Amino acid sequence: MKILVCISKAPDTTSKIAFTDGGSKFDENGVQFIVNPYDEWYALVRALELKETIGGTVTILSVGGTDYEPIIRKALAIGADEAVRIDAAESDSLYVAKQIAAYANGKGFDIIFCGKETINFNGSIVPGMVAELLDLPFVSLANKLNVNGNTATIEREVAGGEEVIEVNTPFVVSAAKGMAEQRIPNMRGIMAARTKPLEVVPAAAAEAATSVKSYSLPPAKSGCKYIDAENAGSLIQLLHEEAKAI
Amino acid sequence: MSVLIYAENQNGKFPKSALEAVSYGAEVAAMMGTDAIAITCGSINGDGGLGNAGASNVWVANAPTSDSQLMGKLIVAAAAKANANVIIFSHDVAGKMVAPRVAARLDAGLVPGATALPGADFVVRKNVFSGKAIADVAIHTTNKVITVLPNSLGVKNTGATAAVEAFAFDAGASRITVKEVKSENKDGEIPLPEAELVVSAGRGMKGPEHWGPIEELAKILGATTACSRPVSDIGWRPHHEHVGQTGVTIRPNLYIAVGISGAIQHLAGVNGSKIIVVINKDPEAPFFKAADYGIVGDAFEVLPKIIEAAKAFKAAH
Numbered sequence: 001m002k003i004l005v006c007i008s009k010a011p012d013t014t015s016k017i018a019f020t021d022g023g024s025k026f027d028e029n030g031v032q033f034i035v036n037p038y039d040e041w042y043a044l045v046r047a048l049e050l051k052e053t054i055g056g057t058v059t060i061l062s063v064g065g066t067d068y069e070p071i072i073r074k075a076l077a078i079g080a081d082e083a084v085r086i087d088a089a090e091s092d093s094l095y096v097a098k099q100i101a102a103y104a105n106g107k108g109f110d111i112i113f114c115g116k117e118t119i120n121f122n123g124s125i126v127p128g129m130v131a132e133l134l135d136l137p138f139v140s141l142a143n144k145l146n147v148n149g150n151t152a153t154i155e156r157e158v159a160g161g162e163e164v165i166e167v168n169t170p171f172v173v174s175a176a177k178g179m180a181e182q183r184i185p186n187m188r189g190i191m192a193a194r195t196k197p198l199e200v201v202p203a204a205a206a207e208a209a210t211s212v213k214s215y216s217l218p219p220a221k222s223g224c225k226y227i228d229a230e231n232a233g234s235l236i237q238l239l240h241e242e243a244k245a246i
Numbered sequence: 247m248s249v250l251i252y253a254e255n256q257n258g259k260f261p262k263s264a265l266e267a268v269s270y271g272a273e274v275a276a277m278m279g280t281d282a283i284a285i286t287c288g289s290i291n292g293d294g295g296l297g298n299a300g301a302s303n304v305w306v307a308n309a310p311t312s313d314s315q316l317m318g319k320l321i322v323a324a325a326a327k328a329n330a331n332v333i334i335f336s337h338d339v340a341g342k343m344v345a346p347r348v349a350a351r352l353d354a355g356l357v358p359g360a361t362a363l364p365g366a367d368f369v370v371r372k373n374v375f376s377g378k379a380i381a382d383v384a385i386h387t388t389n390k391v392i393t394v395l396p397n398s399l400g401v402k403n404t405g406a407t408a409a410v411e412a413f414a415f416d417a418g419a420s421r422i423t424v425k426e427v428k429s430e431n432k433d434g435e436i437p438l439p440e441a442e443l444v445v446s447a448g449r450g451m452k453g454p455e456h457w458g459p460i461e462e463l464a465k466i467l468g469a470t471t472a473c474s475r476p477v478s479d480i481g482w483r484p485h486h487e488h489v490g491q492t493g494v495t496i497r498p499n500l501y502i503a504v505g506i507s508g509a510i511q512h513l514a515g516v517n518g519s520k521i522i523v524v525i526n527k528d529p530e531a532p533f534f535k536a537a538d539y540g541i542v543g544d545a546f547e548v549l550p551k552i553i554e555a556a557k558a559f560k561a562a563h
């Protein structure tokens with residue numbers, strides 16, 4: 001089985017979110033970058049589990065500059081076989097999807113894994129775009145995936161519940177919680193990752209369809225009104241009369 | 247020109263998120279001086295209330311809603327017929343499944359999870375960094391796709407009725423076979439992303455056997471239950487209740503957090519809530535900094551008092 005896992009770079013979940021250049025740029029000062037959790041914990045690990053049980057290769061694909069290399073090495077340390085970095089700024093979802101599709105087209109990947117969404121843009125749209133550009137089925141928000149021959153059985157989120165579906169390879173899937181358990185790379189993996197192939201390919205011609213004009217921070221809360229624990233029941237009155245929330 | 251909105255039909259009913267998308271589309275159409283056309287699948291009763299949400303026309307098609315590819319084809323066909331260059335979805339399961347396909351097919355810029363109407367030059371506001379920041383995103387393409395974050399903008403009722411007609415569409419064969427559908431929500435419970443009232447609890451509850459008061463309070467208020475990540479990781483509660491940066495993002499009118507410390511990753515998924523109530527025995531719990539109302543105390547002593555007051559309130563209202 002030939003598997004492609006698309007991974008994105010995201011600021012560590014404890015990062016202070018601030019902006020520079022008049023609110024037009026994310027302030028990377030002092031920010032630690034990680035593999036986007038959905039891409040790492042669920043997509044990558046499930047891909048590796050499939051490879052371990054049925055054989056095959058796992059290729060990492062990232063769209064980004066040289067600053068992506070540490071997180072690509074981390075994905076290799078967790079167990080991927082090889083990596084590809086498309087040398088382009090990740091400016092817009094459609095642009096990124098076009099880069100991924102241009103690379104994957106004709107390479108015979110059986111499954112293209114993505115995470116459900118990034119924790120910095122919260123789009124949940126690149127995987128569906130990749131599927132459309134490659135004319136492949138797309139299974140969104142999947143939390144279980146098993147493969148038998150060339151048929152995959154997938155459990156995914158639907159409105160108000162879950163749905164079990166079957167689809168034949170090749171397809172694109174976006175991975176959500178439940179798909180796998182996080183894996184911590186060991187020393188051997190980290191050493192091995194240093195010499196695994198990392199190919200850098202030039203960007204395909206495409207234009208960004210959207211751009212962020214400016215960032216801002218949500219308004220701060222005006223402060224907490226404390227209610228005495230003895231008198232906790234008065235909360236309900238306050239929620240009704242003052243907050244108008246019930 | 248027109249604005250096309252996909253309205254997800256759930257067994258003959260339109261959830262609030264679908265009505266919000268229609269209402270958003272209607273406002274965009276009004277801004278552009280054009281019509282808002284809603285498209286849906288399955289059977290509906292009258293106009294399903296979509297006219298009241300702002301649609302002038304409702305097109306009803308037959309297509310397998312589990313197949314993003316065929317649904318994408320349907321929306322693209324409808325957009326061509328409607329001569330629509332703005333297409334709106336809810337940022338719900340269906341929107342996340344179909345909107346990106348439509349955007350890729352029409353070479354359209356897509357803003358996912360809009361929290362405000364587009365401004366001049368089609369700059370659309372959305373939350374980024376899991377709710378820790380806001381971005382204003384410009385769409386540069388002629389065709390534009392927007393998914394609307396549930397519970398962000400509400401529904402403007404117009405009192406009007408829409409003209410309903412069938413939309414002929416031959417979907418063709420699906421490459422996805424649905425084997426089983428499992429419903430997760432208890433009877434009548436609203437799914438978390440759409441819930442207006444949420445009662446949530448964390449590791450402070452000490453064990454799954456202590457969730458009784460959480461469920462009882464939720465039931466009395468008509469709220470949906472949620473939990474922190476460790477609680478779902480250790481299996482005290484189901485995964486779909488996990489809210490936060492790596493779980494469900496919610497923005498209800500009221501979020502009651504019991505025995506949750508308020509770690510940054512938890513806050514990221516809930517800080518869009520309009521009113522936050524924190525109940526924690528530790529006065530130093532970081533959650534109090536994000537709260538509107540706080541009660542410092544033991545959940546097991548505080549909750550019965552609140553439940554009693556909530557019962558009395560419901561009996562009187």
Ligand SMILES: Cc1cc2nc3c(=O)[nH]c(=O)nc-3n(C[C@H](O)[C@H](O)[C@H](O)COP(=O)(O)OP(=O)(O)OC[C@H]3O[C@@H](n4cnc5c(N)ncnc54)[C@H](O)[C@@H]3O)c2cc1C
Nearest residue numbers: 448449450474475490491492505506507511512527528545
């Ligand atoms: C990459 C990453 C992603 C993460 N994503 C998420 C996420 O999406 N969602 C999420 O929730 N977490 C997430 N976390 C975990 C997060 O950092 C916290 O560990 C978690 O939110 C803590 O859960 P908790 O508040 O239930 O438990 P604790 O931190 O253990 O807090 C329990 C609280 O209960 C209080 N308490 C104890 N007993 C009582 C009592 N009798 N009455 C009242 N209060 C009591 C305590 O004072 C304490 O504040 C993530 C972490 C990482 C590293």
